[in-house]
Amino acid sequence: MLEGLLLGLAAAITPFHLAMVVFGCVIGTIIGMLPGLGPMSIIAIMIPVAIGLGDPTGALILLSGVYYGAIFGGSTSSILLNAPGVAGTVATAFDGYPMAQKGQAGKALTIAAIASFAGGTIGAILLMIFAPALSSVALLFHSAEYFALMVVGLSAIAAFAGTGQVAKALMMTILGLIMGTVGEGALSNMPRFTFGIMELQSGFSFITLAMAMFALPEALFLVLNPARGAQSGSGGEIKDLRITKDEARQIAPVIGRQSVQGFFIGVLPGAGATIASFLGYAVERNIANGEEQAEFGKGSIKGLAAPETANNAACTGSFVPLLTLGIPGSGTTAILLGALIALNVTPGPRLMTDEPDVFWAVIISMYIGNLVLLVLNLPLIPYIAKLLTIPRAYLIPFILFFTLMSSYIGQNNATELLILVGFGVVATILRFADYPLAPLLIGFILGTMMEDNFARAMQLYRGFGFILERPMTLGLLILAVGLIFVPAYRARRARLRQAGVADGD
Numbered sequence: 001m002l003e004g005l006l007l008g009l010a011a012a013i014t015p016f017h018l019a020m021v022v023f024g025c026v027i028g029t030i031i032g033m034l035p036g037l038g039p040m041s042i043i044a045i046m047i048p049v050a051i052g053l054g055d056p057t058g059a060l061i062l063l064s065g066v067y068y069g070a071i072f073g074g075s076t077s078s079i080l081l082n083a084p085g086v087a088g089t090v091a092t093a094f095d096g097y098p099m100a101q102k103g104q105a106g107k108a109l110t111i112a113a114i115a116s117f118a119g120g121t122i123g124a125i126l127l128m129i130f131a132p133a134l135s136s137v138a139l140l141f142h143s144a145e146y147f148a149l150m151v152v153g154l155s156a157i158a159a160f161a162g163t164g165q166v167a168k169a170l171m172m173t174i175l176g177l178i179m180g181t182v183g184e185g186a187l188s189n190m191p192r193f194t195f196g197i198m199e200l201q202s203g204f205s206f207i208t209l210a211m212a213m214f215a216l217p218e219a220l221f222l223v224l225n226p227a228r229g230a231q232s233g234s235g236g237e238i239k240d241l242r243i244t245k246d247e248a249r250q251i252a253p254v255i256g257r258q259s260v261q262g263f264f265i266g267v268l269p270g271a272g273a274t275i276a277s278f279l280g281y282a283v284e285r286n287i288a289n290g291e292e293q294a295e296f297g298k299g300s301i302k303g304l305a306a307p308e309t310a311n312n313a314a315c316t317g318s319f320v321p322l323l324t325l326g327i328p329g330s331g332t333t334a335i336l337l338g339a340l341i342a343l344n345v346t347p348g349p350r351l352m353t354d355e356p357d358v359f360w361a362v363i364i365s366m367y368i369g370n371l372v373l374l375v376l377n378l379p380l381i382p383y384i385a386k387l388l389t390i391p392r393a394y395l396i397p398f399i400l401f402f403t404l405m406s407s408y409i410g411q412n413n414a415t416e417l418l419i420l421v422g423f424g425v426v427a428t429i430l431r432f433a434d435y436p437l438a439p440l441l442i443g444f445i446l447g448t449m450m451e452d453n454f455a456r457a458m459q460l461y462r463g464f465g466f467i468l469e470r471p472m473t474l475g476l477l478i479l480a481v482g483l484i485f486v487p488a489y490r491a492r493r494a495r496l497r498q499a500g501v502a503d504g505d
Contacts, residue, residue: 266315
């Protein structure tokens, strides 16, 4: 391994490869900041540029920099505009946006930058150490285990519900699962629940749904609640950019835990940054004490640091199955796989021995890239945060423009805009009725993957026997049951304790 690291270091620190790291990180960060675009579209666009370089190592370093740069910068629109255009940054908006509403936009961006840097760097270290061994572990996960993993993700919905809102969160999750069934099914290629609309044969677009659940209602809220809009758009100086020593001590263990957890979730093909960020947020909320739990969803620094650390660590972890097995774990890594094949680089178990310079140079470039991203982002935070000082009359059209544009670019048809507006109005009504919207999006994202893997497991094992035949599946399902009942038990015990105190008074 030491010989490989030295070989990778020698390849990565050449002027050309360093330039590719910086260029990829800059492009990725800019794209990540724009709601709705995401890394997939820009990587697809840049593949011809990468192939034209004529250097497989430089091309992969460039495309990788765009990927983790977009995840790094994706927190900006989530925190400032409540418009998470990338699935991996949805959970960032849960506490990042409330912090911005409290006038702590600079601090929120600082925490997000530090957490992203730590998650990406620790993920790169773990990638260097565990990549060969984890490639065999990833092969142990079949459709049955992925189905159980999705159930674990869905069972954590209590973490995204406010006090006394578990029933509402459950209803919204079920609604998300129902929406995930629109389009072609896992067992057949026949369209379902499309009402004869051709554009719905591939189902609802995630980008459209995310914009409708978060960004569009925010613009409508600014219109319907002028006091809130005036507060968020007041042209004052952005203050409070630094975090205190006490806040650093609070988020340090969160960053440590979620770097490891996020990385190992990212290693699993098909899991990725989205599930890592949701589970990271849920885990940190569930292990927090009562006072800290109450802060989640209202501007908790732990609630912001957890998903930002987890999604960047998972982004790095997703390179394990890509490079060592040739298995893409997400849509973005599938595009990267296509780029590798076009560059005559065959990912798989022999990549480390046949082309070690490519493998190790990419890993070393991740260290450099995360440092570049931190240096790029931290000095820009005061200027990025000034986005909130834009007057409300200009901010609302800005949000609406990016919302409509990102939705249209995703599917390239006007029907998507009608769906966006319809869901946006419904989401605004649900927000007025105090229904949590995050569980709906979680159910939609995880439900589709859960159905696909459940269908494959049922076909392979001809029934529900896979639950008992595969111990890992059974263990994950038991964990899911625990995630459902433990928070309910803790809430019931707290109510009984409060009742006892009231009786004593």
